[in-house]
Amino acid sequence: MGRTPCCDKKDLKKGPWGPEEDEILINYIKEHGHGSWRSLPKLAGLRRCGKSCRLRWTNYLRPDIKRGPFTVDEEKLVIQLHAILGNRWAAIAAQVPGRTDNEIKNLWNTHLKKRLHCMGLDPLTHEPFTHYGPTTAPRSFPTTRHIAQWESARLEAEARLSKGSLFLDSPPPLVKPDPDYFLRLWNSEVGESFRNMNGETKTDCRSPIASSSTKRGSVSGSSSTSTTARNQIEDRIDASFSSFSNESEDSSDTALQLLLDFPINNDMSFLEDDTT
DNA sequence: AAGATGCACAACCGCATTGTG
DNA sequence: ACACAATGCGGTTGTGCATCT
Known part of the structure; x- marks a missing residue:
C-alpha cells in the first residue's frame, strides 16, 4: 500500500552538487531536454535521483534564472x-x-x-x-x-x-x-x-x-x-x-x-x- | 585568535496533484 | 472509476560563511 520511493535510494549521491555533476546535467538537458526526470539520471550518467536533478535544474542551473540579491x-x-x-x-x-x-x-x-x-x-x-x-x-x-x-x-x-x-x-x-x-x-x-x-x-x-x-x-x-x-x-x-x-x-x-x-x-x- | 551564534541558501523529504492505462 | 506512476509543491533541515563576543 505504501508509496513507492521516487528512486532507488541505494547507490545514489545526496548533498551538494559538484561542478562536474552540474555540467553533466546541463549538457544532457541541452542536448535531449529533461524528458522524464525519473529516467534522466540513468540516461545522463548521474548518481542522483530524478527529483534531485529536477530541483537542481529548476532552482539553480536553468539559464533564465536571475541571480543576486532581490531588488x-x-x-x-x-x-x-x-x-x-x-x-x-x-x-x-x-x-x-x-x-x-x-x-x-x-x-x-x-x-x-x-x-x-x-x-x-x-x-x-x-x-x-x-x-x-x-x-x-x-x-x-x-x-x-x-x-x-x-x-x-x-x-x-x-x-x-x-x-x-x-x-x-x-x-x-x-x-x-x-x-x-x-x-x-x-x-x-x-x-x-x-x-x-x-x-x-x-x-x-x-x-x-x-x-x-x-x-x-x-x-x-x-x-x-x-x-x-x-x-x-x-x-x-x-x-x-x-x-x-x-x-x-x-x-x-x-x-x-x-x-x-x-x-x-x-x-x-x-x-x-x-x-x- | 578562537569558539559561539546567526544568517543565507541549497537541498531533501513527504504530501498533493496530475497524468495515464 | 480506479490504481498506480510521475511530477510539482511547500515545509523543513543541513551546511557554509560572516559576524560577534
Whole structure:
C-alpha cells in the first residue's frame, strides 16, 4: 500500500552538487531536454535521483534564472503577491521573472516574514496583530469587511491565475501576465482599505530595506539621521520604480503611489539603525 | 585568535496533484 | 472509476560563511 520511493535510494549521491555533476546535467538537458526526470539520471550518467536533478535544474542551473540579491521592487512585489496568494511560492515565482519558488520562499522565511512581524503584521495573514489589550483596542475599524473584500479579490486573482490569465474584464494590450495587475489590485479601494488597516500599527523595527540590502547595519544609524535615511530610501525607491516602469510604462504612477502608500512610509522609524 | 551564534541558501523529504492505462 | 506512476509543491533541515563576543 505504501508509496513507492521516487528512486532507488541505494547507490545514489545526496548533498551538494559538484561542478562536474552540474555540467553533466546541463549538457544532457541541452542536448535531449529533461524528458522524464525519473529516467534522466540513468540516461545522463548521474548518481542522483530524478527529483534531485529536477530541483537542481529548476532552482539553480536553468539559464533564465536571475541571480543576486532581490531588488526593492521585487521584494515589494513578493509581499503583495503573498498577500494575495499566500504561501503559494510557485504561483508567486511565476510573477517574478527569473526568480524561483525556492528563492522566494527563502527570501520570505529569512527576511520578509521578520520584516512584516516587525511592522506589527501577521506574516500569515498580513493583518495587524490583535494582541493589544481591551482598553487600547481600536476595534472600530472594519477589519472583517476589509478582510472579506481582500479575500474576494484574492480568490478572483487565484481564479484568473489558474486560468493562465491575470487580466481583468478588458485585457490590456500587453500579452504577458502583468505584475502590475497586482499593483493595481493593491492600490485599489480594497488594497487601500487593507493598507490603511495595516498603517494603524507602529513598529520600532529597523528598516527592512536597510536590513536586506546591507550586511548588519552598514546603513548609518542614529535617530538624528532619520530624515537623511528617509531621503535615501525614497531615492532608492524612485530609482527602483523608474526601472520597473520601463517594462510596463503605464504603471509608474500606480507603482510609485503604491510604494508611497506602503505601510513603511507611514512610520519610517524602523529605517533607523537600532543601535542604541 | 578562537569558539559561539546567526544568517543565507541549497537541498531533501513527504504530501498533493496530475497524468495515464 | 480506479490504481498506480510521475511530477510539482511547500515545509523543513543541513551546511557554509560572516559576524560577534
